[in-house]
Amino acid sequence: MIEMLNYPFMQRAFAAGLIIAILAAISGSFIVLRRYSLLSETLAHVSLVGVSIGILIGSNPLWMAIIASLVASWMIEYLRSVHHLYSDSILAIFLSGSLALAIIIVSLAGSFNASLFSYLFGSILSVTNEDLIIMAIAGTAGMALLLLFFKELYFIAFDEEVARASGIRVGLLNFMLVSVIAVIIALSIRVVGTLLIGALMVIPPVAAIRFGLGFFKTMLLSIAIALVSVIIGLSASFFFSLPSGAAIVLCLLLFFIAALVINLP
Amino acid sequence: MKFSPSLFEFHNVTLTRQDNEILKSVNCTVLKGEYCAIIGPNGGGKTTLIRLLMGLDKPTSGTIKLFGVEQHQFKAWHKIGYVPQRSALVDASFPATVREVVAMGRYALRGILSFESAEDKRIIEESMEQMAVSDLRDRLIGHLSGGQRQRVMIARALASHPEVLIVDEPNTGVDVESQHRFYELLRSLHKTRGISILFITHDVGVIAEDISKLFFVNQTLLVSQTPQEIVGCESISRLYGNPSHVLTHNH
Secondary structure, eight states, X not given: OGGGGGSHHHHHHHHHHHHHHHHHHHHHHHHHHTTOTHHHHHHHHHHHHHHHHXXXXXXXXXXXXHHHHHHHHHHHHHHHHTSOOOHHHHHHHHHHHHHHHHXXXXXXXXXXXXXXXXXXXOOTTOOOHHHHHHHHHHHHHHXXXXXXXXXXXXXXXXXXXXXXXXXXXXXXXXXXXXXXXXXXXXXHTTTTOTTTHHHHHHHHHHHHHTTOOOHHHHHHHHHHHHHHHHHHHHHHHHHHTOOHHHHHHHHHHHHHHHHHHHTOO | OOOOOEEEXXXXXXXXXXXXXXXXXXXXXEXXXXXXXXXXXXXXXXXXXXXXHTTSSOOSEEEEEETTEEGGGOOOGGGEEEEOTXXXXXXXXXXXXXXXXXXXXXXXXXXXXXXXXXXXXXXXXXXXXXXXXXXXXXXXXXXXXXXXHHHHHHHHHHTTOOSEEEEESTTTTOXXXXXHHHHHHHHHHHHHSOOEEEEXXXXXXXXXXXXXXXXXXXXXXXXXXXXXXXXXXXXXXXXXXXXXXXXXXXX
16 A cells, blocks of 8 residues: 555655645634634635636646635635625625636636646646645745644634734734635645535534534644545545545545544434 | 722713714723723613723724723733623534633733743633632533633633723623622622722622722713712613612622
8 A cells, every 4th residue: 555655646645635634624623613614615616716817828727726715815804804794695706706707717718628627626646746845835834824823813713802802913813814724725726626625624623523622632633634534535546546635525524424423412 | 099090091982883873972980999880771882882992893083091001002901801791602512621711811911822831821720710610621611501601701801810800791691699609709809809890780789889980871971970879779760761670689
Protein backbone atom coordinates (compact mmCIF):
# COMPACT_ATOMS: atom_id res chain seq x y z
CA MET A 1 0.00 0.00 0.00
CA ILE A 2 2.88 2.30 0.86
CA GLU A 3 4.22 1.94 -2.68
CA MET A 4 1.58 4.37 -3.93
CA LEU A 5 3.73 7.07 -2.33
CA ASN A 6 6.47 6.25 -4.82
CA TYR A 7 4.45 8.09 -7.44
CA PRO A 8 5.18 11.84 -7.45
CA PHE A 9 1.54 12.68 -8.23
CA MET A 10 0.44 10.75 -5.11
CA GLN A 11 3.05 12.52 -3.00
CA ARG A 12 1.65 15.84 -4.20
CA ALA A 13 -1.95 14.70 -3.65
CA PHE A 14 -1.19 13.58 -0.09
CA ALA A 15 0.75 16.74 0.76
CA ALA A 16 -2.06 18.90 -0.60
CA GLY A 17 -4.77 16.76 1.01
CA LEU A 18 -3.23 16.84 4.46
CA ILE A 19 -2.74 20.63 4.34
CA ILE A 20 -6.36 21.06 3.27
CA ALA A 21 -7.69 18.62 5.88
CA ILE A 22 -6.14 20.50 8.80
CA LEU A 23 -7.15 23.94 7.52
CA ALA A 24 -10.68 22.85 6.60
CA ALA A 25 -11.31 21.19 9.97
CA ILE A 26 -10.13 24.21 11.99
CA SER A 27 -11.91 26.89 9.95
CA GLY A 28 -14.95 24.63 9.50
CA SER A 29 -15.35 24.39 13.28
CA PHE A 30 -15.87 28.14 13.50
CA ILE A 31 -18.44 28.33 10.71
CA VAL A 32 -20.38 25.32 12.00
CA LEU A 33 -20.62 26.82 15.49
CA ARG A 34 -21.81 30.10 13.99
CA ARG A 35 -24.42 28.24 11.92
CA TYR A 36 -22.82 29.56 8.79
CA SER A 37 -22.07 26.20 7.18
CA LEU A 38 -23.46 27.15 3.79
CA LEU A 39 -20.63 29.69 3.44
CA SER A 40 -18.21 26.95 2.42
CA GLU A 41 -20.63 25.60 -0.19
CA THR A 42 -21.23 29.08 -1.60
CA LEU A 43 -17.56 30.03 -1.81
CA ALA A 44 -16.81 26.70 -3.47
CA HIS A 45 -19.26 27.57 -6.23
CA VAL A 46 -17.74 31.05 -6.48
CA SER A 47 -14.31 29.42 -6.88
CA LEU A 48 -15.68 27.74 -9.97
CA VAL A 49 -16.13 31.20 -11.50
CA GLY A 50 -12.42 31.79 -10.91
CA VAL A 51 -11.57 28.41 -12.40
CA SER A 52 -13.64 29.09 -15.50
CA ILE A 53 -12.04 32.53 -15.94
CA GLY A 54 -8.63 30.87 -15.56
CA ILE A 55 -9.53 28.32 -18.25
CA LEU A 56 -10.90 31.08 -20.49
CA ILE A 57 -7.83 33.35 -20.29
CA GLY A 58 -5.27 30.57 -19.96
CA SER A 59 -4.11 31.59 -16.48
CA ASN A 60 -3.58 29.27 -13.49
CA PRO A 61 -7.17 28.48 -12.39
CA LEU A 62 -6.07 28.17 -8.75
CA TRP A 63 -4.98 31.81 -8.55
CA MET A 64 -8.21 32.94 -10.22
CA ALA A 65 -10.23 30.78 -7.84
CA ILE A 66 -8.51 32.38 -4.84
CA ILE A 67 -9.21 35.89 -6.16
CA ALA A 68 -12.88 35.16 -6.99
CA SER A 69 -13.49 33.45 -3.67
CA LEU A 70 -11.84 36.27 -1.67
CA VAL A 71 -13.80 39.02 -3.41
CA ALA A 72 -17.08 37.13 -2.93
CA SER A 73 -16.34 36.48 0.75
CA TRP A 74 -15.80 40.19 1.38
CA MET A 75 -19.02 41.07 -0.48
CA ILE A 76 -20.98 38.47 1.51
CA GLU A 77 -19.61 39.69 4.83
CA TYR A 78 -20.20 43.32 3.84
CA LEU A 79 -23.86 42.63 2.94
CA ARG A 80 -24.36 40.63 6.15
CA SER A 81 -22.70 42.99 8.60
CA VAL A 82 -23.39 46.41 7.08
CA HIS A 83 -26.68 45.94 5.25
CA HIS A 84 -27.96 43.35 7.76
CA LEU A 85 -29.30 41.06 5.03
CA TYR A 86 -30.15 37.50 6.13
CA SER A 87 -27.05 35.32 5.89
CA ASP A 88 -28.79 32.35 4.28
CA SER A 89 -30.42 34.56 1.64
CA ILE A 90 -27.12 36.21 0.68
CA LEU A 91 -25.44 32.81 0.46
CA ALA A 92 -28.24 31.40 -1.69
CA ILE A 93 -27.95 34.35 -4.10
CA PHE A 94 -24.17 34.03 -4.39
CA LEU A 95 -24.33 30.25 -4.71
CA SER A 96 -26.73 30.09 -7.62
CA GLY A 97 -25.50 33.35 -9.18
CA SER A 98 -21.88 32.25 -9.26
CA LEU A 99 -22.76 28.82 -10.64
CA ALA A 100 -24.74 30.48 -13.44
CA LEU A 101 -21.84 32.80 -14.21
CA ALA A 102 -19.35 29.92 -14.22
CA ILE A 103 -21.50 27.90 -16.64
CA ILE A 104 -21.79 30.87 -19.03
CA ILE A 105 -18.04 31.52 -18.96
CA VAL A 106 -17.18 27.85 -19.47
CA SER A 107 -19.68 27.64 -22.36
CA LEU A 108 -18.12 30.70 -23.97
CA ALA A 109 -14.70 29.11 -23.59
CA GLY A 110 -15.98 25.80 -24.98
CA SER A 111 -14.33 24.06 -22.04
CA PHE A 112 -16.86 21.50 -20.83
CA ASN A 113 -14.20 18.81 -20.65
CA ALA A 114 -12.26 16.52 -18.36
CA SER A 115 -10.30 19.43 -16.93
CA LEU A 116 -13.46 21.06 -15.63
CA PHE A 117 -14.72 17.69 -14.36
CA SER A 118 -11.62 17.39 -12.18
CA TYR A 119 -12.32 20.79 -10.64
CA LEU A 120 -15.89 19.77 -9.86
CA PHE A 121 -15.10 16.47 -8.15
CA GLY A 122 -11.37 16.58 -7.41
CA SER A 123 -8.61 14.54 -8.95
CA ILE A 124 -5.39 13.22 -7.47
CA LEU A 125 -3.77 13.56 -10.89
CA SER A 126 -4.45 17.28 -11.13
CA VAL A 127 -2.21 18.63 -8.33
CA THR A 128 0.85 20.25 -9.91
CA ASN A 129 4.06 21.38 -8.23
CA GLU A 130 2.96 24.98 -8.73
CA ASP A 131 -0.36 24.20 -7.01
CA LEU A 132 1.50 22.66 -4.11
CA ILE A 133 3.69 25.73 -3.68
CA ILE A 134 0.60 27.99 -3.73
CA MET A 135 -1.10 25.70 -1.18
CA ALA A 136 1.95 25.69 1.09
CA ILE A 137 2.28 29.49 1.04
CA ALA A 138 -1.40 30.38 1.28
CA GLY A 139 -2.08 27.48 3.67
CA THR A 140 0.69 28.61 6.03
CA ALA A 141 -0.65 32.18 5.99
CA GLY A 142 -4.20 30.94 6.64
CA MET A 143 -3.08 28.66 9.45
CA ALA A 144 -1.03 31.45 11.03
CA LEU A 145 -4.05 33.77 11.07
CA LEU A 146 -6.32 31.09 12.51
CA LEU A 147 -3.83 30.31 15.28
CA LEU A 148 -3.07 33.97 16.02
CA PHE A 149 -6.73 34.76 16.59
CA PHE A 150 -7.90 31.36 17.71
CA LYS A 151 -9.23 32.36 21.12
CA GLU A 152 -10.89 35.51 19.78
CA LEU A 153 -12.64 33.53 17.01
CA TYR A 154 -13.83 31.03 19.60
CA PHE A 155 -15.17 33.81 21.82
CA ILE A 156 -17.01 35.34 18.84
CA ALA A 157 -18.50 31.95 17.91
CA PHE A 158 -19.73 31.50 21.48
CA ASP A 159 -21.07 34.98 22.15
CA GLU A 160 -20.48 37.67 19.54
CA GLU A 161 -22.11 40.41 21.59
CA VAL A 162 -20.00 39.89 24.72
CA ALA A 163 -16.88 39.47 22.59
CA ARG A 164 -17.59 42.85 21.02
CA ALA A 165 -18.30 44.38 24.43
CA SER A 166 -14.96 43.01 25.67
CA GLY A 167 -13.12 45.14 23.15
CA ILE A 168 -12.47 42.36 20.62
CA ARG A 169 -12.58 43.72 17.05
CA VAL A 170 -15.37 41.44 15.92
CA GLY A 171 -16.02 43.07 12.53
CA LEU A 172 -12.38 42.86 11.49
CA LEU A 173 -12.01 39.27 12.68
CA ASN A 174 -15.19 38.24 10.85
CA PHE A 175 -13.70 39.62 7.62
CA MET A 176 -10.45 37.82 8.36
CA LEU A 177 -12.21 34.50 9.00
CA VAL A 178 -14.24 34.60 5.78
CA SER A 179 -11.09 35.58 3.86
CA VAL A 180 -9.14 32.62 5.25
CA ILE A 181 -12.05 30.31 4.50
CA ALA A 182 -12.26 31.69 0.96
CA VAL A 183 -8.59 30.91 0.37
CA ILE A 184 -8.82 27.42 1.93
CA ILE A 185 -11.79 26.56 -0.27
CA ALA A 186 -10.06 27.79 -3.40
CA LEU A 187 -6.98 25.73 -2.48
CA SER A 188 -9.11 22.64 -1.89
CA ILE A 189 -10.73 22.39 -5.29
CA ARG A 190 -7.83 20.45 -6.83
CA VAL A 191 -8.08 17.59 -4.37
CA VAL A 192 -11.69 17.63 -3.20
CA GLY A 193 -13.49 19.54 -5.95
CA THR A 194 -15.85 22.51 -5.75
CA LEU A 195 -18.98 20.44 -5.31
CA LEU A 196 -17.60 18.50 -2.37
CA ILE A 197 -15.33 20.81 -0.36
CA GLY A 198 -18.24 21.96 1.82
CA ALA A 199 -18.39 18.45 3.27
CA LEU A 200 -14.71 18.50 4.30
CA MET A 201 -15.32 21.72 6.23
CA VAL A 202 -18.62 20.82 7.83
CA ILE A 203 -18.74 17.06 8.50
CA PRO A 204 -15.61 16.72 10.72
CA PRO A 205 -16.71 19.35 13.28
CA VAL A 206 -20.34 18.19 13.20
CA ALA A 207 -19.25 14.59 13.85
CA ALA A 208 -16.81 15.68 16.58
CA ILE A 209 -19.44 17.82 18.35
CA ARG A 210 -21.57 14.69 18.83
CA PHE A 211 -19.02 13.43 21.39
CA GLY A 212 -19.90 16.24 23.84
CA LEU A 213 -16.34 17.39 24.46
CA GLY A 214 -14.96 20.86 25.14
CA PHE A 215 -13.93 23.08 22.24
CA PHE A 216 -10.23 22.23 22.04
CA LYS A 217 -10.82 18.48 22.22
CA THR A 218 -13.64 18.81 19.69
CA MET A 219 -11.34 20.63 17.30
CA LEU A 220 -8.55 18.05 17.69
CA LEU A 221 -11.04 15.25 17.02
CA SER A 222 -12.35 17.17 14.04
CA ILE A 223 -8.82 17.48 12.60
CA ALA A 224 -8.24 13.75 13.18
CA ILE A 225 -11.45 12.83 11.35
CA ALA A 226 -10.54 15.08 8.41
CA LEU A 227 -6.98 13.72 8.19
CA VAL A 228 -8.01 10.06 8.33
CA SER A 229 -10.76 10.65 5.76
CA VAL A 230 -8.35 12.34 3.36
CA ILE A 231 -5.80 9.52 3.73
CA ILE A 232 -8.41 6.79 3.19
CA GLY A 233 -10.15 8.73 0.41
CA LEU A 234 -6.94 9.40 -1.53
CA SER A 235 -5.85 5.78 -1.14
CA ALA A 236 -9.23 4.56 -2.39
CA SER A 237 -8.95 6.97 -5.28
CA PHE A 238 -5.55 5.51 -6.19
CA PHE A 239 -6.51 1.85 -5.91
CA PHE A 240 -10.02 1.98 -7.34
CA SER A 241 -9.68 4.90 -9.79
CA LEU A 242 -12.37 6.92 -8.01
CA PRO A 243 -12.69 10.71 -8.01
CA SER A 244 -10.73 11.71 -4.90
CA GLY A 245 -13.28 14.26 -3.62
CA ALA A 246 -16.13 11.77 -3.70
CA ALA A 247 -14.05 9.09 -1.95
CA ILE A 248 -13.03 11.52 0.81
CA VAL A 249 -16.60 12.70 1.35
CA LEU A 250 -17.97 9.16 1.55
CA CYS A 251 -15.36 8.39 4.18
CA LEU A 252 -16.37 11.53 6.11
CA LEU A 253 -19.99 10.42 5.96
CA LEU A 254 -19.06 7.06 7.50
CA PHE A 255 -17.39 8.91 10.38
CA PHE A 256 -20.49 11.05 10.79
CA ILE A 257 -22.79 8.01 10.90
CA ALA A 258 -20.45 6.32 13.40
CA ALA A 259 -20.50 9.45 15.59
CA LEU A 260 -24.30 9.47 15.48
CA VAL A 261 -24.56 5.79 16.39
CA ILE A 262 -21.97 5.95 19.18
CA ASN A 263 -23.66 8.96 20.72
CA LEU A 264 -27.30 7.98 20.40
CA PRO A 265 -29.39 10.01 22.87
CA MET B 1 -17.08 64.12 51.98
CA LYS B 2 -15.44 61.24 50.04
CA PHE B 3 -15.10 61.84 46.29
CA SER B 4 -16.44 59.04 44.06
CA PRO B 5 -15.19 59.13 40.47
CA SER B 6 -17.81 58.56 37.80
CA LEU B 7 -17.91 55.21 36.02
CA PHE B 8 -20.44 56.15 33.37
CA GLU B 9 -21.80 59.47 32.19
CA PHE B 10 -24.56 60.06 29.65
CA HIS B 11 -24.85 63.60 28.32
CA ASN B 12 -27.98 64.34 26.27
CA VAL B 13 -27.87 60.93 24.63
CA THR B 14 -30.54 60.34 22.00
CA LEU B 15 -31.05 57.30 19.80
CA THR B 16 -33.38 57.50 16.81
CA ARG B 17 -34.18 54.62 14.46
CA GLN B 18 -36.23 55.23 11.32
CA ASP B 19 -37.74 58.42 12.79
CA ASN B 20 -38.64 56.65 16.06
CA GLU B 21 -37.01 58.01 19.18
CA ILE B 22 -35.87 54.97 21.13
CA LEU B 23 -34.18 57.07 23.79
CA LYS B 24 -34.42 60.82 24.17
CA SER B 25 -32.03 63.19 25.92
CA VAL B 26 -30.73 60.79 28.53
CA ASN B 27 -28.57 62.37 31.21
CA CYS B 28 -27.24 60.29 34.07
CA THR B 29 -24.15 59.35 36.00
CA VAL B 30 -23.14 56.16 37.76
CA LEU B 31 -20.46 56.59 40.40
CA LYS B 32 -17.84 54.15 41.57
CA GLY B 33 -19.14 51.93 44.36
CA GLU B 34 -22.81 52.38 43.50
CA TYR B 35 -25.32 49.55 43.37
CA CYS B 36 -27.82 50.61 40.72
CA ALA B 37 -30.93 49.13 39.17
CA ILE B 38 -32.66 50.02 35.92
CA ILE B 39 -36.39 49.44 35.72
CA GLY B 40 -39.04 50.30 33.17
CA PRO B 41 -41.70 48.80 30.94
CA ASN B 42 -40.93 46.39 28.09
CA GLY B 43 -39.75 48.30 25.04
CA GLY B 44 -38.93 51.31 27.19
CA GLY B 45 -35.25 51.26 26.19
CA LYS B 46 -33.55 49.61 29.20
CA THR B 47 -31.47 47.18 27.15
CA THR B 48 -30.79 49.86 24.53
CA LEU B 49 -29.37 52.08 27.28
CA ILE B 50 -26.93 49.31 28.24
CA ARG B 51 -26.07 48.56 24.60
CA LEU B 52 -25.26 52.24 24.08
CA LEU B 53 -23.09 52.15 27.17
CA MET B 54 -21.21 49.09 25.90
CA GLY B 55 -20.72 50.60 22.44
CA LEU B 56 -22.91 47.95 20.80
CA ASP B 57 -25.22 50.67 19.47
CA LYS B 58 -24.18 54.19 18.51
CA PRO B 59 -26.18 57.19 19.76
CA THR B 60 -27.70 59.54 17.21
CA SER B 61 -26.53 62.46 19.34
CA GLY B 62 -24.99 63.10 22.73
CA THR B 63 -21.88 61.79 24.41
CA ILE B 64 -21.07 58.86 26.67
CA LYS B 65 -18.05 58.70 28.94
CA LEU B 66 -16.67 55.56 30.54
CA PHE B 67 -14.31 55.99 33.49
CA GLY B 68 -14.02 59.66 32.52
CA VAL B 69 -12.95 58.86 28.95
CA GLU B 70 -15.00 59.53 25.81
CA GLN B 71 -16.43 56.21 24.68
CA HIS B 72 -14.71 56.19 21.25
CA GLN B 73 -11.34 56.57 22.99
CA PHE B 74 -12.05 54.06 25.75
CA LYS B 75 -9.89 50.92 25.62
CA ALA B 76 -10.12 49.34 29.09
CA TRP B 77 -13.22 47.27 28.38
CA HIS B 78 -12.00 44.59 30.77
CA LYS B 79 -12.96 46.95 33.62
CA ILE B 80 -16.58 46.30 32.71
CA GLY B 81 -18.04 42.83 33.24
CA TYR B 82 -21.05 42.51 30.96
CA VAL B 83 -23.69 39.79 31.14
CA PRO B 84 -26.30 40.43 28.43
CA GLN B 85 -29.93 39.44 28.35
CA ARG B 86 -30.52 35.74 27.67
CA SER B 87 -26.79 35.02 27.77
CA ALA B 88 -27.57 31.92 29.82
CA LEU B 89 -29.64 30.48 26.97
CA VAL B 90 -26.88 28.46 25.33
CA ASP B 91 -27.26 25.85 22.59
CA ALA B 92 -27.21 22.48 24.38
CA SER B 93 -24.63 20.95 22.04
CA PHE B 94 -22.20 23.90 21.89
CA PRO B 95 -18.76 22.44 22.62
CA ALA B 96 -17.70 24.64 25.52
CA THR B 97 -16.88 23.46 29.02
CA VAL B 98 -17.53 25.66 32.04
CA ARG B 99 -13.82 26.31 32.40
CA GLU B 100 -13.47 27.29 28.72
CA VAL B 101 -16.35 29.76 29.10
CA VAL B 102 -14.93 31.34 32.26
CA ALA B 103 -11.49 31.56 30.59
CA MET B 104 -13.04 33.75 27.86
CA GLY B 105 -13.16 36.51 30.47
CA ARG B 106 -9.35 36.71 30.23
CA TYR B 107 -9.13 36.75 26.42
CA ALA B 108 -9.30 40.49 25.93
CA LEU B 109 -6.47 40.94 28.46
CA ARG B 110 -4.15 38.46 26.75
CA GLY B 111 -2.10 39.27 23.68
CA ILE B 112 -2.51 37.43 20.41
CA LEU B 113 -1.06 33.92 20.33
CA SER B 114 -0.49 34.01 24.09
CA PHE B 115 -0.99 31.07 26.39
CA GLU B 116 -2.70 31.23 29.77
CA SER B 117 -0.29 32.64 32.33
CA ALA B 118 -0.15 31.42 35.93
CA GLU B 119 -2.07 34.56 36.87
CA ASP B 120 -4.76 33.84 34.26
CA LYS B 121 -5.16 30.33 35.66
CA ARG B 122 -5.37 31.61 39.24
CA ILE B 123 -7.99 34.22 38.38
CA ILE B 124 -10.06 31.72 36.39
CA GLU B 125 -10.01 29.30 39.34
CA GLU B 126 -10.84 32.13 41.73
CA SER B 127 -13.80 33.27 39.62
CA MET B 128 -15.17 29.72 39.37
CA GLU B 129 -14.81 29.22 43.12
CA GLN B 130 -16.48 32.52 43.89
CA MET B 131 -19.48 31.54 41.78
CA ALA B 132 -19.47 27.96 43.11
CA VAL B 133 -19.04 26.39 39.67
CA SER B 134 -15.61 24.78 40.20
CA ASP B 135 -17.18 21.34 40.44
CA LEU B 136 -18.78 21.83 37.04
CA ARG B 137 -15.55 22.78 35.27
CA ASP B 138 -15.55 19.92 32.76
CA ARG B 139 -19.28 19.90 32.09
CA LEU B 140 -20.60 21.38 28.85
CA ILE B 141 -22.25 24.73 29.46
CA GLY B 142 -25.32 23.67 27.51
CA HIS B 143 -25.87 20.73 29.86
CA LEU B 144 -26.28 22.91 32.98
CA SER B 145 -29.45 24.27 34.55
CA GLY B 146 -30.44 27.90 33.94
CA GLY B 147 -29.23 28.98 37.39
CA GLN B 148 -25.86 27.22 36.97
CA ARG B 149 -25.35 28.75 33.53
CA GLN B 150 -26.14 32.17 34.94
CA ARG B 151 -23.42 31.71 37.59
CA VAL B 152 -20.94 30.63 34.91
CA MET B 153 -21.66 33.78 32.90
CA ILE B 154 -21.07 35.93 35.97
CA ALA B 155 -17.84 33.99 36.64
CA ARG B 156 -16.73 34.78 33.08
CA ALA B 157 -17.46 38.46 33.67
CA LEU B 158 -15.55 38.38 36.98
CA ALA B 159 -12.52 36.75 35.34
CA SER B 160 -11.63 40.06 33.70
CA HIS B 161 -11.38 41.58 37.19
CA PRO B 162 -14.00 44.20 36.44
CA GLU B 163 -14.62 47.33 38.47
CA VAL B 164 -18.27 47.28 37.51
CA LEU B 165 -20.65 44.47 36.65
CA ILE B 166 -23.53 45.10 34.25
CA VAL B 167 -26.24 42.47 34.20
CA ASP B 168 -29.22 42.68 31.84
CA GLU B 169 -32.36 40.94 33.12
CA PRO B 170 -30.45 38.25 34.97
CA ASN B 171 -33.43 36.10 35.78
CA THR B 172 -34.74 35.32 32.33
CA GLY B 173 -35.46 31.58 32.28
CA VAL B 174 -34.29 31.01 35.86
CA ASP B 175 -36.34 29.50 38.71
CA VAL B 176 -37.36 31.55 41.76
CA GLU B 177 -34.91 29.87 44.13
CA SER B 178 -32.01 30.65 41.81
CA GLN B 179 -33.24 34.23 41.48
CA HIS B 180 -33.03 34.71 45.25
CA ARG B 181 -29.55 33.26 45.38
CA PHE B 182 -28.56 35.46 42.47
CA TYR B 183 -29.56 38.72 44.14
CA GLU B 184 -27.79 37.60 47.29
CA LEU B 185 -24.70 37.06 45.19
CA LEU B 186 -24.86 40.51 43.61
CA ARG B 187 -25.04 42.05 47.08
CA SER B 188 -22.10 39.96 48.22
CA LEU B 189 -19.96 40.97 45.20
CA HIS B 190 -20.79 44.59 45.89
CA LYS B 191 -20.00 44.42 49.58
CA THR B 192 -17.04 42.04 49.71
CA ARG B 193 -15.23 42.86 46.45
CA GLY B 194 -16.35 46.45 46.16
CA ILE B 195 -17.59 45.90 42.60
CA SER B 196 -20.08 48.48 41.39
CA ILE B 197 -23.26 46.90 40.08
CA LEU B 198 -25.70 48.04 37.41
CA PHE B 199 -28.52 45.69 36.58
CA ILE B 200 -31.79 45.70 34.68
CA THR B 201 -34.72 44.08 36.40
CA HIS B 202 -38.47 43.69 36.19
CA ASP B 203 -38.47 42.53 39.78
CA VAL B 204 -39.07 45.88 41.51
CA GLY B 205 -39.46 44.21 44.91
CA VAL B 206 -35.86 43.06 45.07
CA ILE B 207 -34.47 46.52 44.67
CA ALA B 208 -36.22 48.04 47.67
CA GLU B 209 -33.60 47.23 50.27
CA ASP B 210 -30.13 48.27 49.36
CA ILE B 211 -30.04 49.92 45.95
CA SER B 212 -28.11 53.15 46.02
CA LYS B 213 -29.57 54.52 42.80
CA LEU B 214 -32.54 53.66 40.63
CA PHE B 215 -33.06 54.52 36.98
CA PHE B 216 -36.48 54.39 35.41
CA VAL B 217 -36.26 54.18 31.63
CA ASN B 218 -39.22 54.72 29.35
CA GLN B 219 -37.95 56.33 26.14
CA THR B 220 -36.13 58.80 28.37
CA LEU B 221 -34.60 58.60 31.80
CA LEU B 222 -37.49 59.69 33.96
CA VAL B 223 -36.16 59.04 37.42
CA SER B 224 -32.78 58.89 39.00
CA GLN B 225 -33.11 58.88 42.76
CA THR B 226 -33.02 56.66 45.82
CA PRO B 227 -35.34 53.64 45.66
CA GLN B 228 -37.13 54.56 48.87
CA GLU B 229 -38.70 57.43 46.97
CA ILE B 230 -39.87 55.31 44.06
CA VAL B 231 -40.86 51.82 45.14
CA GLY B 232 -44.20 52.93 46.56
CA CYS B 233 -47.06 51.41 44.61
CA GLU B 234 -48.39 54.80 43.65
CA SER B 235 -45.08 55.93 42.14
CA ILE B 236 -44.61 52.68 40.24
CA SER B 237 -48.17 52.80 38.90
CA ARG B 238 -47.63 56.35 37.69
CA LEU B 239 -44.39 55.47 35.94
CA TYR B 240 -45.62 52.26 34.31
CA GLY B 241 -48.92 53.87 33.37
CA ASN B 242 -51.15 51.23 35.03
CA PRO B 243 -51.93 50.03 38.58
CA SER B 244 -48.98 48.10 40.05
CA HIS B 245 -48.21 46.34 43.29
CA VAL B 246 -44.79 45.86 44.71
CA LEU B 247 -44.03 42.35 45.98
CA THR B 248 -40.96 42.21 48.18
CA HIS B 249 -38.86 39.09 48.68
CA ASN B 250 -37.25 38.08 51.94
CA HIS B 251 -33.57 37.80 51.13
